[in-house]
Amino acid sequence: MNAFETLAFAQNGTVATLTLNRPDVRNAFNETVIAELTGAFRALADEPSVRAIVLSGNGPAFCAGADLNWMKKMAGYSDDENRADALRLAEMLRAIYTCPKPVIARVQGDTYAGGVGLVAACDIVVAVDTANFCLSEAKLGLIPATISPYVIRALGEQASRRYFITAERFSAAEAHRLGLVHELVSADGLDAKVADITATLVANSPNAVRESKRLVREVAGAAVNDALLADTAERIAAIRASEEGREGVQSFLGKRKPNWLLPA
Template structure:
């Protein structure tokens, strides 16, 4: 059985589905390697526009596989470090992916599963979804996921949730900023389709640069250097081929070249012209 199921639509939407429902889509070294490779490969593919991370079964991801973690407990410190770095690299690859990433959280996300959610650009949760940063109850700490979770919900909320390991629902995850929207379980795919349509209306190179811009600004102080860098970036973008095409398409009331005809295209085109 494939641990990760990949589907690619002609319009450039890639769906990566965690496929270990018997263990609530917990990840081990094999799934970590497969997910890392898949995101790297699709992230480099110019034909790919959006990467969706989903899961099979009732759970999104229970985090690290406990059987795998038990085996790791008998490994040396250096072996554990190598293994932990692979998990850290997987999250970094998702976070730094140049393509927009969307997590569809249909069920529980525990431990490292919360890290997967936090590393994606957009996370949509079904109302029954539950979240828990459960590491301390196992004598562990949420170390490699902490940069993404702390960035998403802030250090104050993490102090409570990392320490108590309490379970919280989708509405609280929304209030914390961990997820972008909470919808009925049977509406999750429909809302995802609308979000994907909106993403397909954007220029792909501009979207990649937007992600890089956010990383720059969130790690910078508001000084003259940042003001100049932001001015340089918009000046360069104004003279880009994408910007010329985007402005021309808007003024001529047509779709830009990066929007290909597809069943969701009408909604995407409406989003483009209504902006």
């Protein structure tokens, strides 16, 4: 990994951690953050030594959304420049959402606007019970457009309708109840819970994890028809015949560890 201006990077075994590292502005993102996150997730997607990714934040807030100075600069953009800028943000979120490695959001503090989109694009969300969330765009005369595909999937249509138009803050407990947050913990228990989840993830077949992520993306919302039945039958047949599929079954029957858990 190259050096970053706005992120911190660490790798412990097969787990990589990317940390938003702008605590002075509550980890708000600008064009540099967007470019660095996009590049980092694309690089980690192809890094064979990494089996899971943790997205974290430095300081009291996880992410406050867009940087005010960046927003001031955008006010002077032409229509074409605004579209290109918005598309770069959308590409960053897609890089996280479609990353073949599992991504865990470690939410240690408040998460607003685009920060909620970052969280929603991750696979698993662990948050401290004191965090607050807010889709605050309507207060500024804006809409949460680029983050909406991920937030609506995570919160559901009904809750998204409310919080998009009211711009109310809601608690971590409410985020957990609605499904945006998977695990709610104390600040003291945050790292232990994230470590437990990453240990579980890296014990699984890397190929099965990758294909399971793709399965959810491509089957969610699909009509249950002959085409879907044929597609899912083809997926299970293919993975049964795969190298890791055969190794997993054989190691289970032989009461031994599969080769993806053995030292390289």
